[in-house]
Amino acid sequence: MPVMEISFKDLEKLVKKPLPRKSDALWDIFSNLKSEVENIEGDNLKIELTDTNRPDLWCVEGFARSLKTIISSGKVPDYYAKSSNSTVVVGKGINKVRPFIATAVLKNVKLNDEMIKQIMQFSERLDTTVGRKRAKTSIGIYNHHMIKFPVHYKLVSPKTKFVPLGFSEKMTMLDILEKHPKGVEYGHILKGLKKYPVLVDSKGKILSMPPIINSNDLGRVTEKTRELFVEVTGTHKEAVKYVLNNIVLAFADRGATVHSSTINYNSRKERTPDLSNQRMQVEVSEINRVTGLKMKSKEIVPLLSKMGYGVSRIKESFLDIIIPCYRSDILSEIDVIEDIAIAYGFNNIEPKKLRVPSTGEISDIEKISNTSREILVGAGFQEITSFTLVSKELLLNKMNVKDEDLVEVANPLSQNAEVLRNRILPSTLEVLEKNTHREYPQKIFECGDAVVCNKARTDGTETIRCLCSAIADNDSDFTRIKSVLDVYMNSIGVKYVLKPVKHPSFIDGRTAEIIVDSEKIGIIGEIHPQVLENFKISVPVSVFEIEL
Amino acid sequence: MIFQHNINNKNNNIVVRTIMEIGSLHIIERKIIKALGKLGKADVNAVSKETGLNDSQTRRGVEWLRNKEIAEVSQHTKEFVKLEKNGFRYAKEGMPEKRFINSLVRPLMLNEIREKVKLDKDELNYCIGNLKKKAYISFEQGKIKLTSLAKNFSESPDANKEFLNLLSKGEISTENLNEEQKSMIKNLKERRDILSVEIKTERIYSLSKKGVGILSELKDDAEDSIGKLTSEMLSSKSWKNKKFRSYDINAEPPKIMTGKKHPYKSFQEGLRSKLAELGFKEMTGPIVEHSFYNCEALFMPQDHPAKGIHDLYYIKNPKKQGSLSSINKTLQNVKKMHEEKWKYRFSEAESEKLVLRSQGTALSARMLMDKNLEMPGKYFAVSKVYRPDITDWKHLSEFYQVEGIVVDYNLTLRDLFGMLKLFAEEVAHAEKYKIVPGYFPFTEPSAELHCFVNGKWVEMGGSGIFRPELTKPLGIDATVIAWGLGIDRQFMSKKGIKDIRDVYSSNIDWLRKTDVIV
Structure with missing residues (x-):
């Protein structure tokens, strides 16, 4: 924001x-x-x-x-562009690289330092957001006096040289991409191209290398500059035109006059900027249906003007409205209706008691989770909560596990958050690791999510709800944790059997799979001393973990 | 009233109190009172010896008695002198200067002296310096010889040695030393590792006036009163005709470690119940999502910044991305709407990419496409969402969102505001609230709910009506109100937590101490 x-x-x-x-x-x-x-x-x-x-x-x-x-009850001025003889000729091959350009000339410009700063910030915001960090659109502003028209928007060899803004010596475009800060920041947009786009005037002077950097002579705007040439290039036609409108209107509001340019594509010509307004018909019934009000079309007109719309026809059942050229956010009727509601005042719209009959319910998985949590709290366990996005190191090395098929993110910000945990136990041991200086016994549990790979599903993964409980204490052992499992299973009325199993995180002969209805639902046992050492835990730990 | 039978009709407050106190005295306290009665003033060793208690029991007991103003404790600081390493040696071998002098039966070279008396460099230097100053020795042709003054010194007894001998038997309080010994301490203290002086605080116990009174009331049979009632006493009826010792009901009990829920989980649980109570049904869904449910189905264009790698986690493994063939018709509808309204080429492959759910709205999208969707219906979800953010006091890369939808025909802004009012009153318990225009990418109109809670305005949540461009391709012709509540912030303000990481604290001490009332 x-x-x-x-x-x-x-x-x-x-x-x-x-x-x-x-x-x-x-x-x-x-x-x-x-x-x-x-x-x-x-x-x-x-x-x-x-x-x-x-x-x-x-x-x-x-x-x-x-x-x-x-x-105040003002009206939005009618913006228009006077004609000018500035022409931009679009060269061959541009259509495959950065196909669209829109330009304008601004006269009677009065700039001061503060305004230059503000307009630079505005351009930057437009480049970043609408322009998707200059990939979709980018803006260039130049001293109009110094340009000899027509300007050519074309592709040139990367070895072409010019002095980039803020530098004093000529550099090849390749060098600019490698050495100029803007080249480093945005160079990826031109990656893989054999030729680079450039704006060059009739005397062969380079205006800029879009979307990277202006040249240091034509592209330098100062307090003394009275006439500007503004250009927007990009990959999305509407966005390019819209961004240009925003820039020229800002100057127009300060008293500058806007002059159009002719863009000469090979097969057709176009005049920019296009400051014409959009028109739309809005149904009165639709306005009332969304807002819940009972307004007549006449009452709606002042609300529309308040929000900057014009109205060209007022009928009982509909209104023909004029949308100012800077409102590209208006995709459909609903956007206009929101503005009408805002103009009416949210405070003036009376809330209606929500009467949508429905039976509320907590999901089954949360119900069983709540029951499980209550049983463990009753057994004297402290609930903990930990993160699900963890390191591979935690799930594998620290747990003595060689390799597992883990759900891994492609763009982790740190090694501590690169895979989704496939069970809770490693997190539980990590909590014990962080609490080794606190009083024992530590009896903790977590009821939370883990994600495992599952080739049978269309998304290749499965989110599972697990319950993991651990006793860390001098006399923690298999028997003690088994009595917890036992009381838990009895409380939820589930019969289970234990089957001995070998697992690298546990001590052999003190580890078992928990089987319910001949299906494996979890594991119970004493944590292997090597694993305890990995976590710097110096008391025995016994645990069980089950999938709910 | 309970103690009425103990006071033998003497309706005197002081007596009542004294007797109550006697009744409540612990066996340790009783022993100490008796010992002090016998010893008068005594330190911890003497009391322990008399009572047979260990020192820590004695100290604890005296502390209890002091709190009850039965015993008094006075503190004295005392200086104690004790020997150090060299002190012990000199106590046996004599002082170096004495040995130095005694070795000089004839003039000797310095190394000859060293051979003879086995002094180290420091000691030799001291001896030479000191003896020279007193003019007991002089140098002649590289040799050291005694002067005439030395005779007196060499023949005098070694007082220092005797004193050190005395100290070698154990530390001595300076109170017990004479002036000569005190001045010896002063000198010896300055020499290396001979002796040290330590200031110790001595605590002397005695009975207070009240304690003396209690002592006289302390009957021999009082020890016979019942402390802990046992099952054996009950079966043998031995409790009959005995008195029960009163307990100090204000004494600190030992801490027990009970099991507790995590405060944030409790908070979520409460919220779930509240929303279910208000008629909302809980939605659930996977953490690993198709981009489609998380983004495109919500009318988010594929080049939207929130779809970029800085705002969304993509999945590297499993390598095979998802498949949307089962919902192809909806996919095509969504694609058409995107291309028409956003004016770009929609990529189906992009939609099939797997991502970590970045907004709870993904669950609402799923619900709207679910054949079990109820109409009218109200839904909510407490969902874990993931964003690539560096963890700090304000940001986490995974956190919870609470949001949901209300689906019905003919829902209007007035219903939306009615729902926000319900949340303000029932969920946030706000004193007053404000609904202001807001912006959310999927809704139009959109509104923010601001609540006045605990003396300040807090943004409680956002809501709006899903855009028709979102609902239509999903096959919904009814109105869908969407809403979300900021629960982390609500919880943090309730618990006075400043750092968002503390919401998910795994500090066992904090969890043990923190209440779970939210």
Whole structure:
């Protein structure tokens, strides 16, 4: 969730209205935009934006744009792009690498240091989220004056040289991928390509190497820059156009004029940015069905304007609405209905007692788990709980076990969490290991999940519920743990037999399989001294573990 | 009233109390009172000797008596002198300087002296320095010889040696030494390993005034009173005509280690019962899931960041990934919806990948696809979920989520808010609550529940109505309300836990001490 730091005064200037300085009062207003006040310090306002589908709010201009219609009855301006003669020619082969580009020219731009910083942060947020860390879209902003159009978006040899932003000497693109911090960070996107995409002007000056880095001369924007050329490249057409809209609107809200470009694909031409609004018909009955209200279409109109929508036709049963071009989050009617409900005010919607007749029930596995836990507590055992994602070392080496088919994750963050435990016992011994300095006897148990491989199932694995109980004490032995197993089995009314078995974690001759209805359900025995030594436990431990 | 028969009609409070106390005296206490009565003032050794108790019993007994103001303890610090390694040697062999002088029957080279008297380097240095200073010796042509003053010294008795001899029999309190001995200590203390002085605290016991009173009341037959009632006494009826010793009911009992549930598990158990009570049925499901149930079925696009390797654990073993052939029709519906709304090419293989469940909503997706889904129906799940996070005080790579669904035709936002109100009142026991717009990827509209509990606002959970793009491909034409509650946070605030790792604590001491009331 993005957190945005902005200036109170700046926000007030943009919405043309004073705002309360108290966080509770602000929360009430900001909640309409699903935003929360994180912190207020003087003029500094920190806002957490929880709606990850509304990147248009992630800059102060966009936030103010939507806030304005909520707190005063303003209208969203009609954004449009004047024409310009900037053209981008898309070269051969680009369609296989990073097929889409959308560009625009911004004039009458007035920048200061703070604004440059803010716009860089906004671009970064868009690159990271909508752009999926620049793989899907990435933004480039340039000094328009220095560019000789048409600009070519094409593929070039990796040996092509230019000076990347922040450097002073020419480097080959290959070198940039290896040495420039941005090249190291995003180079993987171009991995395996024989030629790299580049933006180059008619004089052969390189603008940038998307999606990695701008050049140091054309790609440098300062306070003095009055005209900008903005470009977004990517792999998803809608996303590319949407990101460009967000950037140009932020400048437009600051008084810049937007000028369109012509994108010349080989077979067709396209004008960007496309600032036209979407249209949608919303049924009044559907609005009332979702909200549980009984509103007439006329009552809905002011709610729509409050949320920035336009209304082009009002009928008794439906409304034709205009969706502003920055609202890419509107996938269907339901998204508009939510905005209507927010404008109506969640506090004004009266809760209705939930009357959905149903019989509640705890699952069978939890019922038997609860019963098991109660019996063991009654037998004087302390319940513990431990993690299911553990190390191989714990399940194998420390348990004296050679090899087992374990469920292993492909992207572990640490060796301590690389496999799912296939039984609880190793975790139980680990708990005893952590408690060796505490008072004995230690009688503990855990009732929890483990996961085993099971080729018979479509997902190849099976989650099992296990019960493991252990006595760690000077006179802990097979007999003592057997009496616990016995009282447990009697209490749940299950007959069992024990069959001697050899297991590397246990002492031979003091270990048995627990059999119920000729099926093996668990194991009981005294832990092998080698295993105790592995866990640095210096008292005997006897255990049983069963699958419930 | 219980003690009425003990007081022989004397309705005097003090007497009653004294008799009560006598009745409640332990056998150890009785022995000590008697011993102190005989000895007057005495230390622990003397009392133990008199009573036949061991020292620790005596100390404990005196402590009990002191608490009852029957015995008094006064502390004295005393200096004790005892010999060290060299002290023992000199006690036998004499002081080095004396031996040095006595060896000089004629002028000798230094190494000759060393041969003769077997002194080490330090001792030799001391002797030379000291004897020279006193002018008992002088150097002549590399040899050491006695001066005329030395005679007096060599003929005088070795007082130091005698004193050390005395100390070699055991440490002595400085109280028992004369002034000359005290000054010897001062000198010898400065020399290496001869003797040491230790300050010890001595505790002297005596009876208080009250104790003296009790002593006189302590009848001989009191030891005959009954302590622990035994089955043997019951069968032989020997308890008849005997008195029962009163116990000190305020004494600390020995700790017993009882079995207990884990506090967090208890908390979950309570929540399960509460939700079942409110008409919710529990859902269960596997920890290793197809990506489909965890992501795609929830209308999460396949390039969504939450599907990336930083937010979702993928499975390396078993190598063979899952199969969705049994639900192919639903898979195709979901695929179509994704491609239409998110505008990308949907990969079925990606959907079949195995992952560790990262959100409890996977269980709701399964339930909606289950042929046993009840309509209307209310469901919940307490599910373990996994996220690749480095464990610290705020993050765990596995934790629990509580969430569920309500399925019915004609459910509206008003029903959703009614359910949140129910949770605020019945589950969170909030003084007041607030419902504010929220964002959750699968629901639209979405709402957050904030509750005012224990004097502060806490975000209790989230909810919303599943998007039609989610429900339709799963074959659901009814409205589905989805909800989730943040239980870790609720539990932590209740228990005053700051570090999330402590929620899953396996510290046996903490578990033994912590209450399970939640």
